[in-house]
Amino acid sequence: xxxxxxxxxxxxxxxxxxxxxxxxxxxxxxxxxxxxxxxxxxxxxxxxxxxxxxxxxxxxxxxxxxxxxxxxxxxxxxxxxxxxxxxxxxxxxxxxxxxxxxxxxxxxxxxxxxxx
Amino acid sequence: xxxxxxxxxxxxxxxxxxxxxxxxxxxxxxxxxxxxxxxxxxxxxxxxxxxxxxxxxxxxxxxxxxxxxxxxxxxxxxxxxxxxxxxxxxxxxxxxxxxxxxxxxxxxxxx
Numbered sequence: 001x002x003x004x005x006x007x008x009x010x011x012x013x014x015x016x017x018x019x020x021x022x023x024x025x026x027x028x029x030x031x032x033x034x035x036x037x038x039x040x041x042x043x044x045x046x047x048x049x050x051x052x053x054x055x056x057x058x059x060x061x062x063x064x065x066x067x068x069x070x071x072x073x074x075x076x077x078x079x080x081x082x083x084x085x086x087x088x089x090x091x092x093x094x095x096x097x098x099x100x101x102x103x104x105x106x107x108x109x110x111x112x113x114x115x116x
Numbered sequence: 117x118x119x120x121x122x123x124x125x126x127x128x129x130x131x132x133x134x135x136x137x138x139x140x141x142x143x144x145x146x147x148x149x150x151x152x153x154x155x156x157x158x159x160x161x162x163x164x165x166x167x168x169x170x171x172x173x174x175x176x177x178x179x180x181x182x183x184x185x186x187x188x189x190x191x192x193x194x195x196x197x198x199x200x201x202x203x204x205x206x207x208x209x210x211x212x213x214x215x216x217x218x219x220x221x222x223x224x225x226x227x
Contacts, residue, residue, distance in 0.1 A: 004159075033215065042219040043160075043206060056214060091159060095215075104150055105208075105215050107159035 004108035006092050012114045018080040021111045024073055025094030033105060034067055034077050035091040043091075049075065082115045089113070118143040118209045122218035130226045135179075135194040137221045139207030142188060148210040149190040151181055154220075155203045163205075166190065177201065197225045 005024040013019050025032050033048040047057040052069045060067070064083070069075040079086055089112050093105035123138040141147055148167050152160040164175025171183040177200075181192045190207060202225045207218040 035217075043217040045214060045216060048214050050213075093160075093215075097212075104162045104165050105160075107152075107161070109159045 004092055004094050004106055006090075006108035006111050008111060009109060010112045010114075012116065013082055015083055015115055016081045017115075018078065019082045019086075019113060019115075021077040021090050021092075021113070023075045023077070023092030023108060025075070025092070026096075026106055027073065029094035029096045029106075030072075031095040031097065031105075032069060032075050033093040033095075034075070035093065036088045037091060037110070038088045046077070079113075082113075084115045087114050118147065118211050118216050120207050120209050120216055120218035122205075122207050122221050124221055125219060126222045126224065128224040128226060129197045131199055132196050135192070135197045135201065135223065137192040137205050137207075137223065139181075139190045139192065139218060140188050141190060141207070141209045143209055143211055145211050148212065149181075149183060150208040150210070150215070151175065151179070151190075151192050152206045152208060152217075153177075153203050154206065160206060163192070197223075199225050199227065201225055 007022045030051050034046040037043045046059045047067045049069045067077045089110045091110045093107045095105045119142050121140045150165045151163040153163050154160050163179050164173050166173050166183045174180045179194045204220045204222045206220045208215050
């Protein structure tokens with residue numbers, strides 16, 4: 001498997017524009033996580049899905065952020081409208097549950113978002 | 117709720133010296149614990165994990181960590197630092213649903 005695939009790797013956009021980040025989890029994994037990493041706040045869990053269903057979105061900072069997982073092989077994180085303070089690296093990760101146990105999360109390479 | 121505290125945002129050691137990165141956790145259920153490493157402009161890579169069984173776990177690149185329930189700790193060690201160990205290290209705790217990370221510790225290795 002190619003691992004967790006995120007696109008784009010880099011995104012530069014103007015304030016007010018809509019931004020969509022994409023993630024393809026590892027095939028067969030049933031958990032998908034979105035994290036945001038900044039110097040100030042470290043690695044924050046934004047939202048996670050189990051079997052395509054959002055389980056906990058309490059980490060989503062504002063209504064400007066939304067995430068979807070229409071099927072087991074694809075998820076999006078959308079920011080509309082974007083603001084400079086959204087600039088960060090966004091990571092997607094997936095994991096597999098087995099016998100009721102959650103194994104480690106496998107991370108994508110991240111999307112570096114810059115909002116100017 | 118679960119959380120992780122990593123003591124020391126920056127640690128600097130000399131090449132060949134002992135590496136000790138500290139991690140304390142809180143969890144309402146028996147935790148799963150992880151250490152990840154992040155190299156510049158890369159995603160996070162698993163170093164080692166503790167789920168059940170032996171409390172001393174060995175990982176890649178010569179790292180190991182010991183789960184101490186009484187101290188709610190999961191410190192990461194390596195007997196002899198190598199220049200290639202310079203990176204950021206994250207401790208994480210899972211309650212089998214989500215995974216929460218500490219703030220990270222940046223390890224610098226001096227020649």
